[in-house]
Amino acid sequence: MNSDSELIAFLQEAISASPDNLPLRRRLAEVFLSHGNGIEGERQFRAALRLLPGDPALSLGLARCFHLQGKKSQALALLESLEGAGKASPEAQNLMAQLLLDEGRNTTARQLFPQNEVSHEDPIDQSKEETGGWEGSHRERPKISFQQVGGMGAVKKQIRMKVLLPLEKPELFKAYGKRVGGGLLLYGPPGCGKTYMARAVAGEVNAKFFSVAIHQILSKWHGESEERLNQFFEQARRLTPAVLFFDEVDALGARRSDMQGAAGRSLINQFLAELDGLDDNNDGLLILAATNSPWHLDPAFRRPGRFDRMIFVPPPDLEAREAILRIQCQGKPQDKLDFAKLAKRSKEYSGADLMAVVDQAVDLKLEQALESGAPQPLVTRDLLKALAAVRPTTGEWFASAKNYALYSNEGGQYDDILQFLGLS
Secondary structure (H helix, E strand, O other), X not given: OOHHHHHHHHHHHHHHHOOOOHHHHHHHHHHHHHOOOHHHHHHHHHHHHHHOOOOHHHHHHHHHHHHHOOOHHHHHHHHHHHHHOOOOOHHHHHHHHHHXXXXXXXXHHHHHOOOOOXXXXXXXXXXXXXXXXXXXXXXXXXXXXXHHXXXXXXXXXXXXXXXXXXXXXXXXXXXXXOOOOEEEEEEOOOOOXXXXXXXXXXXXXXXXXXXXXXXXXXXOOOOHHHHHHHHHHHHHHHOOOEEEEEOOXXXXXXXXXXXXXXXXXXXXXXXXXXXXXXXXXXXXXXXXXXXOOHHHEOHHHHOOOOOOEEEEOOOOOXXXXXXXXXXXXXXXXXXXXXXXXHHHOOOOOOHHHHHHHHHHHHHHHHHHHHHHOOOOOEOHHHHHHHXXXXXXXXXXXXXXXXXHHHHOOHHHOOHHHHHHOOOO
16 A cells, blocks of 8 residues: 555544544545545545535635536636635635636636736646644744633633643642643533633643644655654653644544554554653643544543543533623624623534624624615624524534443543533
8 A cells, every 4th residue: 555545544544433523524635636536535525514614725625626527617606606705715716717717708817816827737736735844833822811711610620720730839749649741631512612722721821832733743654644743742842831732633543443554553652652751751741632522532542641631621601602702793883782691592502603603693784784885783683693593513512422421431531521411
């Protein structure tokens, strides 16, 4: 099996274990596109768009797959919808102009995109594979702390006891045999602020924050994924105190029993070795990870010294929902919005759901403004109407999580889910 086939096989195995993992879907779609497989690329981009409808980058990828297969009308229709919504990137505009030129609509292409130098390169060549390495990672000193995280008092309390206090008072905790640093796994429904909470943790301890994306680790070359992972850990160890954050960690740490390829198992073994810090000292290095599907993580990751501390991040509570709605409505025309009432009506909505609610209300208001010719302020009934149209997305997650919490709850690791659902 060549290196390209190994990468595709690894991604497919990981997706079979975590089918709703958007970064994995995106990566697999990009790999198929880069290899000229428009049919499989289309299938994966469509699956990704079901997880994140309307995403401009995913839509562009799908349009490229259409173009690759000769489905030029479908590609053009998709790109025109992006342009009409004001979401077309320069790359999307370039491809759209190229399609217009192919149809002989030269004038339209020049009128729409006079600033673009329309290229006739193959769209595959334009979607260059991203390289790994530390230089490409997201490194920052977060300016947010727990003060900027509205509500979520129970989650903050757990993090403070399990993570922050040991870092602030290491000698006291070491006297009782408690570790300083180590691994912490944040889990819960998608869109509930796990990544935001991770940044706030780094801000609380004034540590550097390194967010590692899946595509920066995975490589089609044999052994390179393991080498990249090692480089990330080594750099973070040299810059402690630091927080190393892996989002959608189940993509890198899926159950080895579910994998047939040696490449996936080798990467997991490397990850476990880095967490153990056998050849390096992990003192002062906090490894945070987030996942929507902790039950898909290899059990070895949950052993002492690794991600043995799990914290459930539920949908935002009443206070957090009110704060999210206020932030999302900032800078928009509004008139006496009753955020407390809206927060009470939006139980079980994730942060992402609440953003969608505000977007829906704004779209309706824009239609009115276009008809009247003047901006119309948002009022409470606009958001209540949007709440009725946008249903919370957390229900499906809890339906699945409930089964694991009831029947695969070794050591009470999912007791927080049962408590949230009122089943404990």
